[in-house]
Amino acid sequence: xxxxxxxxxxxxxxxxxxxxxxxxxxxxxxxxxxxxxxxxxxxxxxxxxxxxxxxxxxxxxxxxxxxxxxxxxxxxxxxxxxxxxxxxxxxxxxxxxxxxxxxxxxxxxxxxxxxxxxxxxxxxxxxxxxxxxxxxxxxxxxxxxxxxxxxxxxxxxxxxxxxxxxxxxxxxxxxxxxxxxxxxxxxxxxxxxxxxxxxxxxxxxxxxxxxxxxxxxxxxxxxxxxxxxxxxxxxxxxxxxxxxxxxxxxxxxxxxxxxxxxxxxxxxxxxxxxxxxxxxxxxxxxxxxxxxxxx
Amino acid sequence: xxxxxxxxxxxxxxxxxxxxxxxxxxxxxxxxxxxxxxxxxxxxxxxxxxxxxxxxxxxxxxxxxxxxxxxxxxxxxxxxxxxxxxxxxxxxxxxxxxxxxxxxxxxxxxxxxxxxxxxxxxxxxxxxxxxxxxxxxxxxxxxxxxxxxxxxxxxxxxxxxxxxxxxxxxxxxxxxxxxxxxxxxxxxxxxxxxxxxxxxxxxxxxxxxxxxxxxxxxxxxxxxxxxxx
Numbered sequence: 001x002x003x004x005x006x007x008x009x010x011x012x013x014x015x016x017x018x019x020x021x022x023x024x025x026x027x028x029x030x031x032x033x034x035x036x037x038x039x040x041x042x043x044x045x046x047x048x049x050x051x052x053x054x055x056x057x058x059x060x061x062x063x064x065x066x067x068x069x070x071x072x073x074x075x076x077x078x079x080x081x082x083x084x085x086x087x088x089x090x091x092x093x094x095x096x097x098x099x100x101x102x103x104x105x106x107x108x109x110x111x112x113x114x115x116x117x118x119x120x121x122x123x124x125x126x127x128x129x130x131x132x133x134x135x136x137x138x139x140x141x142x143x144x145x146x147x148x149x150x151x152x153x154x155x156x157x158x159x160x161x162x163x164x165x166x167x168x169x170x171x172x173x174x175x176x177x178x179x180x181x182x183x184x185x186x187x188x189x190x191x192x193x194x195x196x197x198x199x200x201x202x203x204x205x206x207x208x209x210x211x212x213x214x215x216x217x218x219x220x221x222x223x224x225x226x227x228x229x230x231x232x233x234x235x236x237x238x239x240x241x242x243x244x245x246x247x248x249x250x251x252x253x254x255x256x257x258x259x260x261x262x263x264x265x266x267x268x269x270x271x272x273x274x275x276x277x278x279x280x281x282x283x284x285x286x287x288x289x290x291x292x293x294x295x
Numbered sequence: 296x297x298x299x300x301x302x303x304x305x306x307x308x309x310x311x312x313x314x315x316x317x318x319x320x321x322x323x324x325x326x327x328x329x330x331x332x333x334x335x336x337x338x339x340x341x342x343x344x345x346x347x348x349x350x351x352x353x354x355x356x357x358x359x360x361x362x363x364x365x366x367x368x369x370x371x372x373x374x375x376x377x378x379x380x381x382x383x384x385x386x387x388x389x390x391x392x393x394x395x396x397x398x399x400x401x402x403x404x405x406x407x408x409x410x411x412x413x414x415x416x417x418x419x420x421x422x423x424x425x426x427x428x429x430x431x432x433x434x435x436x437x438x439x440x441x442x443x444x445x446x447x448x449x450x451x452x453x454x455x456x457x458x459x460x461x462x463x464x465x466x467x468x469x470x471x472x473x474x475x476x477x478x479x480x481x482x483x484x485x486x487x488x489x490x491x492x493x494x495x496x497x498x499x500x501x502x503x504x505x506x507x508x509x510x511x512x513x514x515x516x517x518x519x520x521x522x523x524x
Contacts, residue, residue: 017436018433021429021432021433021436022429022432022433024432025428025429025432026429029428039462039463040462041461041462041465042465042475042476042479044479044483045483070420071416071417071420071421072420072421072423072424073424074417074421075421075424075425103416103420106408106409106412106413107417109409110413139338140337140338140341140342140344141334141337141338141341144333144334144337144338145334145338147330147334148330148331148334148335151327151330151331152327152331155331156334203319214460217486218486218490218494219494221486221487221490221491221494222491222494222495222498224487235460236460238460238461238462241462263461263462266461267461267462267463268463269428269432270457270458270460270461270463271458271461271463273432273435273436273457274454274457274458276436277435277436277439277450277453277454278454280436280439280440281439281440281441281450284440284441284442285441
């Protein structure tokens with residue numbers, strides 16, 4: 001077999017291996033999702049910090065939720081927003097939602113509607129827009145918008161998403177700028193958390209926590225205590241599952257929620273990947289030793 | 296001519312840059328007023344940016360269709376999808392042509408615009424991102440090989456973090472080490488130790504570079520944003 005034939009054989013083998021991995025990933029996602037094994041995990045201490053921050057807020061406190069992701073990151077972040085919103089409604093905290101992304105508006109409305117339905121079902125809380133929560137919507141500007149909100153929130157958003165004036169809105173009573181917030185949380189699929197730290201919490205002095213995709217999570221450790229710019233964070237679907245676990249435990253009910261539903265699939269894929277990588281390395285090392293012995 | 300094309304933009308950049316910089320450190324109420332005014336203008340300029348982006352997109356796809364370039368059919372779908380969403384978004388306040396003009400009672404009902412968003416846009420974008428999982432799995436399989444010490448350390452760290460971030464690691468940890476928190480502790484150590492140190496160094500370096508670049512732009516040393524002749 002000449003060099004080009006060997007090369008094309010290797011390429012064909014690589015293509016087959018790739019397709020086998022695709023099939024294995026699909027099976028690892030689908031089968032646990034159908035079987036639904038019970039895999040509770042101990043919440044991470046940073047998730048506990050976020051939970052504690054929200055849980056210790058008094059009824060009537062204001063918490064800003066910066067909804068900075070699009071449907072592409074919704075698989076990880078939507079369950080996170082959903083459970084945090086449910087917690088806010090349970091505690092009587094007033095969530096103030098805004099976004100830097102135009103494509104997030106309908107998703108925001110959807111998650112608020114879903115969380116409100118769950119809050120009514122679980123705790124009998126009947127939340128009303130403009131009174132118990134407010135969806136401010138979208139404005140362009142990124143960093144400038146945060147600075148603008150920090151100086152004059154009602155000037156930055158003179159109306160909410162449903163065209164209600166914010167000036168005398170009951171949900172925003174006592175909140176004229178970001179300084180008046182009791183807590184803020186940025187749900188980010190890109191670098192908006194760093195923006196909120198630099199132009200928001202560091203400048204205007206409100207406590208900030210974050211919820212991000214798992215890919216973004218390693219970038220945020222530099223802002224956690226001892227630095228203290230972020231008080232806690234939820235990383236990826238596991239972070240959302242940890243929060244759901246904490247909320248269910250506080251209600252003394254079985255752990256449930258869309259994030260926990262996804263944990264068996266995530267576990268299966270991670271374990272499968274670890275085994276494949278270990279197998280490939282064992283084969284590589286064996287090949288090296290076998291090669292040396294022949295020589 | 297040079298004054299108009301080169302010097303005036305430089306003066307504007309310098310003045311606005313210094314103004315924006317100064318308002319961050321001046322506590323006087325006038326500084327807050329100036330900041331509000333600047334951010335309002337920023338919103339207006341952002342709105343113009345939307346028109347420029349839309350024009351650019353239309354021009355690019357029209358060119359692809361006219362020249363029958365590869366994948367020109369997808370450009371047709373771009374226009375069809377955009378036209379549909381613009382039409383239902385504007386017509387009847389989002390209700391679309393199949394309903395009468397929305398009354399107050401109908402506001403809470405699902406509108407055609409919402410339907411297009413929830414049942415077309417959301418599944419399509421979620422699907423595109425979900426495909427990444429397959430390619431990442433394949434790339435991880437090919438990349439994580441312990442060819443040398445550094446690669447070996449990366450491999451071990453990656454395996455620990457991958458296992459530590461899923462609940463099943465507690466079961467593994469209990470079976471192997473007799474304590475369910477071993478993988479979690481190891482993951483936390485890796486993320487809060489070596490990862491944090493490396494990220495901090497990288498972020499400091501990037502920030503210093505960004506400050507240097509900003510000063511070069513403010514003082515007119517860096518002029519690539521003005522375009523070339």
